[in-house]
Amino acid sequence: DAGVIQSPRHEVTEMGQEVTLRCKPISGHDYLFWYRQTMMRGLELLIYFNNNVPIDDSGMPEDRFSAKMPNASFSTLKIQPSEPRDSAVYFCASRKGPNTGELFFGEGSRLTVL
Amino acid sequence: GEDVEQSLFLSVREGDSSVINCTYTDSSSTYLYWYKQEPGAGLQLLTYIFSNMDMKQDQRLTVLLNKKDKHLSLRIADTQTGDSAIYFCAETLPGSGNTGKLIFGQGTTLQVKP
Numbered sequence: 001d002a003g004v005i006q007s008p009r010h011e012v013t014e015m016g017q018e019v020t021l022r023c024k025p026i027s028g029h030d031y032l033f034w035y036r037q038t039m040m041r042g043l044e045l046l047i048y049f050n051n052n053v054p055i056d057d058s059g060m061p062e063d064r065f066s067a068k069m070p071n072a073s074f075s076t077l078k079i080q081p082s083e084p085r086d087s088a089v090y091f092c093a094s095r096k097g098p099n100t101g102e103l104f105f106g107e108g109s110r111l112t113v114l
Numbered sequence: 115g116e117d118v119e120q121s122l123f124l125s126v127r128e129g130d131s132s133v134i135n136c137t138y139t140d141s142s143s144t145y146l147y148w149y150k151q152e153p154g155a156g157l158q159l160l161t162y163i164f165s166n167m168d169m170k171q172d173q174r175l176t177v178l179l180n181k182k183d184k185h186l187s188l189r190i191a192d193t194q195t196g197d198s199a200i201y202f203c204a205e206t207l208p209g210s211g212n213t214g215k216l217i218f219g220q221g222t223t224l225q226v227k228p
Contacts, residue, residue: 004156033215035218042218042219042220042221043157043202043218043220043221045215045216045217048215056215091156091157093156093157102159102162103149103157103159103216105156105157105158106156107154107155107156108155108156
């Protein structure tokens with residue numbers, strides 16, 4: 001089975017540009033999570049979805065960040081406009097069921113905002 | 115608070131045992147987890163323990179849980195160079211009910227010297 005697929009793996013952009021990160025969860029998984037990893041703050045939960053519906057977006061840092069899940073096999077995380085402090089590795093993870101514990105992570109999208 | 119705390123770095127020699135420690139916040143967490151992150155990759159579930167257990171052993175891995183002190187540890191026996199990675203402790207976020215929203219520690223970088 002293919003795992004969680006994220007794209008792009010690496011993105012370098014200039015401050016003020018729009019960034020869109022993409023995620024395809026594992027087929028059949030009904031929970032999808034977006035995390036951000038930085039040296040300073042570690043791994044932070046940004047938002048998660050259940051059956052394509054956003055459940056908790058309290059971790060989204062600012063209005064510049066938005067996430068969508070138009071269907072069960074695709075989610076996007078958008079940053080507009082991007083800033084240098086958004087530079088991080090963004091992970092998407094999915095899971096089947098509410099509390100089975102194992103999150104399956106993608107390989108991450110490394111974002112650098114100049 | 116919601117902090118899960120870990121020491122940041124551990125260095126051991128190949129063949130020795132490694133012990134990675136973690137303190138968590140919510141005594142009502144039902145599951146506690148250890149994830150492993152290799153360079154350039156996402157996190158992978160190593161093992162987990164249910165809160166009514168004190169110990170769980172899985173090949174070279176031993177997880178110890180002290181609920182009274184809210185302390186979790188991961189012992190790796192006969193540590194190999196391939197065990198070099200970042201190890202994350204995680205607990206279910208307090209109040210998340212059945213969603214199983216995970217909060218991760220900062221991660222402990224394990225360095226294994228030949």
